Amino acid sequence: MTDNTLQSKRKELGMSQSQLAEASGVNFRTLQDYEQGRKPLLSARVDVAYRLSDALGCDIEDIIVENSDEGAFYSRMSKYYMALHRMMDKGNGPNVHTPFDDVFKTITVKCTELIIPLINEAFSEHYKMSDLVQNKQNEHLTNSLSGETKKRLTDSNFVVVSNNNVQVKYQVECQCKPDNTMMVRLFEYSSAIAQEDASVNENELRITYPRSAIIYLRHNSSTPDTYRIVLDTPGGEISWDVPVIKSQLYSIDEIFEKKLYMLIPYYLLVYEKDLAEINKDKDKIEKLKNEYISIINKLDIENNKGNISGYQFDNIKDLTKDIIDYLTDKYLNIKREVTDIMGGKVLDLPSFRAYDEGVEEGFSKGAIYGERARAIKTYQNCIDRGMSKEDAIAISEIDEKDIPEV
Numbered sequence: 090m091t092d093n094t095l096q097s098k099r100k101e102l103g104m105s106q107s108q109l110a111e112a113s114g115v116n117f118r119t120l121q122d123y124e125q126g127r128k129p130l131l132s133a134r135v136d137v138a139y140r141l142s143d144a145l146g147c148d149i150e151d152i153i154v155e156n157s158d159e160g161a162f163y164s165r166m167s168k169y170y171m172a173l174h175r176m177m178d179k180g181n182g183p184n185v186h187t188p189f190d191d192v193f194k195t196i197t198v199k200c201t202e203l204i205i206p207l208i209n210e211a212f213s214e215h216y217k218m219s220d221l222v223q224n225k226q227n228e229h230l231t232n233s234l235s236g237e238t239k240k241r242l243t244d245s246n247f248v249v250v251s252n253n254n255v256q257v258k259y260q261v262e263c264q265c266k267p268d269n270t271m272m273v274r275l276f277e278y279s280s281a282i283a284q285e286d287a288s289v290n291e292n293e294l295r296i297t298y299p300r301s302a303i304i305y306l307r308h309n310s311s312t313p314d315t316y317r318i319v320l321d322t323p324g325g326e327i328s329w330d331v332p333v334i335k336s337q338l339y340s341i342d343e344i345f346e347k348k349l350y351m352l353i354p355y356y357l358l359v360y361e362k363d364l365a366e367i368n369k370d371k372d373k374i375e376k377l378k379n380e381y382i383s384i385i386n387k388l389d390i391e392n393n394k395g396n397i398s399g400y401q402f403d404n405i406k407d408l409t410k411d412i413i414d415y416l417t418d419k420y421l422n423i424k425r426e427v428t429d430i431m432g433g434k435v436l437d438l439p440s441f442r443a444y445d446e447g448v449e450e451g452f453s454k455g456a457i458y459g460e461r462a463r464a465i466k467t468y469q470n471c472i473d474r475g476m477s478k479e480d481a482i483a484i485s486e487i488d489e490k491d492i493p494e495v
Contacts, residue, residue: 103369113144193263206348258299368420
C-alpha cells in the first residue's frame with residue numbers, strides 16, 4: 090500500500106478532507122501533505138496515525154505499509170498504543186460502557202411506563218400502560234463463582250403492580266451483543282435482587298427471584314430466543330426460562346404496532362452494517378432521512394392519540410439522536426442529515442394539539458377534527474421537507490380531498 094491508501098479509505102467513506110480532519114483532530118494541511126505524498130504517513134506520530142485510522146473505522150495496518158523493518162516496528166508500536174488507548178478510554182473486561190447503556194437506563198427511570206409493552210412482549214403478559222411500575226435500586230453486592238464479592242449495577246430492577254394489586258418483580262438487562270458470560274452475570278444479578286427482598290417467617294426463608302429478560306441490540310445466528318437457568322438443589326431441580334428480545338428483528342411498523350417505543354432509539358442498528366455504503370450514496374441517505382421523518386411523524390400521532398406523553402416524545406427523540414450521533418461518528422454525511430431531524434432542526438415538533446382543541450366541540454366531533462387536522466399537518470410537514478406527494482400521503486394517511494391547495 091502507498092500513502093494514497095489514506096485518500097482511498099477516505100473517499101470510500103464519502104468523506105472530504107475537511108471532514109476527516111475534523112473527525113480525527115489532525116490538522117487539515119498536515120492531512121493534505123500525507124495524502125499528496127509530501128510527508129510519508131510512516132513518519133507520523135503513533136497517536137496521529139491512530140486517530141486517522143479510528144476516524145476511518147479501520148486498522149492502522151490498512152493505511153500504513155509494513156514493507157520495512159521500520160514499518161513493522163511502527164505497526165507493533167501502533168497496536169500497543171491502540172490497546173493502551175482502549176484500556177484507558179473504555180475500561181477493560183467484557184462490559185464496555187456505551188451510550189446504549191445510558192439510553193436504556195434513562196428510559197427506565199424517566200419514562201418508566203414504556204417498559205410495560207416490553208414486558209408484555211417478552212413474557213406474553215397483558216399489562217396496561219396505567220399499571221404502576223416501581224423502580225428499585227440497581228446497585229447490588231454479589232458473590233462471584235470464585236467467591237469474590239463485587240459491586241454490580243443492574244440495568245433495571247422494578248416491580249409491576251397491576252390494577253388488582255398483584256406485584257411481580259422484573260429484571261431486564263440490555264446488552265450490545267451476546268457474550269458467554271451473560272448468563273452467569275444475569276444469575277448473579279437476579280440472586281442479589283432476590284436476597285435483598287428475602288423474608289424470614291419462623292423457620293422458613295422465602296426468596297423470590299425476579300422474572301428476567303435480556304435485550305440484545307445486536308445478535309448472530311447462534312443467539313437463542315430463550316435461555317434457561319437450572320438450579321440443582323437438595324430439594325430437587327428448579328428451572329426457569331429467560332426470554333431474549335432481539336431488537337434488530339423488529340421493523341419500525343412492528344415497533345409502533347406493539348408500542349415498543351423504547352426500542353426506537355436503537356433502530357439505526359438495523360442498518361449498522363450498511364452505514365459505510367449509505368454514507369457514500371445521496372439517494373440512500375435521503376431514504377434513511379425520510380424514514381426518520383416518518384418515525385417522528387408516527388411518534389407525533391401516538392402523542393396525539395395519548396399513547397405517549399409529550400415528555401416521553403421528547404425523551405425518545407433526544408435519546409434517538411444520541412444513538413445516531415454515536416453510530417455515525419465516522420459517517421459524517423449521514424450524521425449531518427439525520428441528526429438534524431432528531432435534533433428538531435428539520436421538524437418543528439412536538440405535536441400540534443388537534444385532539445385537545447377538538448374536545449371543546451364534543452368528543453366525537455373533536456376526534457374527527459383532530460384526525461383530519463393531524464393528517465393535514467403531517468402531510469404539510471412532509472412536503473415542506475422535500476418528500477414526494479405519494480410518500481407524504483402514505484405517511485400522513487390523509488384523505489386526498491383534504492390535501493391543501495397549493
